[in-house]
Amino acid sequence: MNTLMDKNHGDIIIAFTNSWRYLATGSILSFICQFSLFLCLNYNKYYLFIAIIIFIISHYYIYRLWLDNHFFKIIYHQENTKAFDNTLIFLFTRKTKDRSMEQRWYGTKQLFTRALLSVLLLWLWLLITVATL
Secondary structure, three states: OOHHHOHHHHHHHHHHHOOHHHHHHHHHHHHHHHHHHHHHHOOOHHHHHHHHHHHHHHHHHHHHHHHHHHHHHHHHHHOOOHHHHHHHHHHHOOOOOOOOHHHHHHHHHHHHHHHHHHHHHHHHHHHHHHHOO
């Protein structure tokens, strides 16, 4: 049996992927600040456009992290990845190889890193916008 399939490891990855809530809150707060600057100060619309693009990208990664959170809950509840993989193959009708838990964890770690970096980039863009006013 894979060492990452026990309940203790499952609790860790589920707690890790629950961080999507904090990332979503951080990105929404940054975007609200950016949008309020646009409405109140009527600055260059290109700054807002770039902020919207970064916001959409960050929420794509946050959404994927949310999905992984729910997928890991299902996997660790069933304690078997075969039925989960078969269901995904049926839903998305593409040939996928069976993934090990290490690959799933690594993919989730990459997804978290991308989500975190995109939220930080959104806050950095807000600081750049404020500095150029």
